[in-house]
Amino acid sequence: MIYGKDRASGKHAETGPDMLKRVTDKNLKRSSTCSLIIEEVDEMISMNGASLQPINDAPKSDVSSKVPTHQRNKKSKRNHFEGMADMLRGGMDNLAHAINRLSTMPPISEIEIWQIIKEMNLESHMKSKDYIFICEDANMCHTLMGCPQEERKSLLLAMMLARD
Numbered sequence: 001m002i003y004g005k006d007r008a009s010g011k012h013a014e015t016g017p018d019m020l021k022r023v024t025d026k027n028l029k030r031s032s033t034c035s036l037i038i039e040e041v042d043e044m045i046s047m048n049g050a051s052l053q054p055i056n057d058a059p060k061s062d063v064s065s066k067v068p069t070h071q072r073n074k075k076s077k078r079n080h081f082e083g084m085a086d087m088l089r090g091g092m093d094n095l096a097h098a099i100n101r102l103s104t105m106p107p108i109s110e111i112e113i114w115q116i117i118k119e120m121n122l123e124s125h126m127k128s129k130d131y132i133f134i135c136e137d138a139n140m141c142h143t144l145m146g147c148p149q150e151e152r153k154s155l156l157l158a159m160m161l162a163r164d
Contacts, residue, residue: 009089024084116144141160143155144156
């Protein structure tokens with residue numbers, strides 16, 4: 001609670017709306033700089049294969065109370081809800097961008113892909129083409145990894161022929 005003499009002196013002179021604005025601004029800065037670690041995003045992708053779209057284009061919901069209140073309280077609540085919505089929107093955008101970036105990556109590293117190609121005993125002039133083909137398309141890499149090892153060579157050749 002703020003008393004008149006404290007406001008006049010400047011000591012403890014932060015009002016409720018000032019405090020709300022400060023906290024909202026701090027949370028917005030924090031949400032824009034926060035990022036998920038790759039393992040967390042990778043786990044989220046493995047649970048849900050769909051990609052997310054940024055929600056900047058989503059319509060804003062106008063949340064307001066139907067109980068009659070003073071105009072000042074309505075503005076304060078509206079500012080609070082808008083600040084919270086902006087913070088959530090920023091966090092969801094960061095998450096959507098991270099998921100979309102990671103969903104195009106192959107499920108294993110390029111070194112492991114090269115090792116698998118070497119194990120298939122392909123002709124030497126085909127190894128480079130096969131490597132590029134698998135690295136470019138994450139879906140094809142997923143398909144190849146799901147196939148039994150003894151069938152991978154024939155599956156890879158079938159996928160290469162289907163592409164041409």
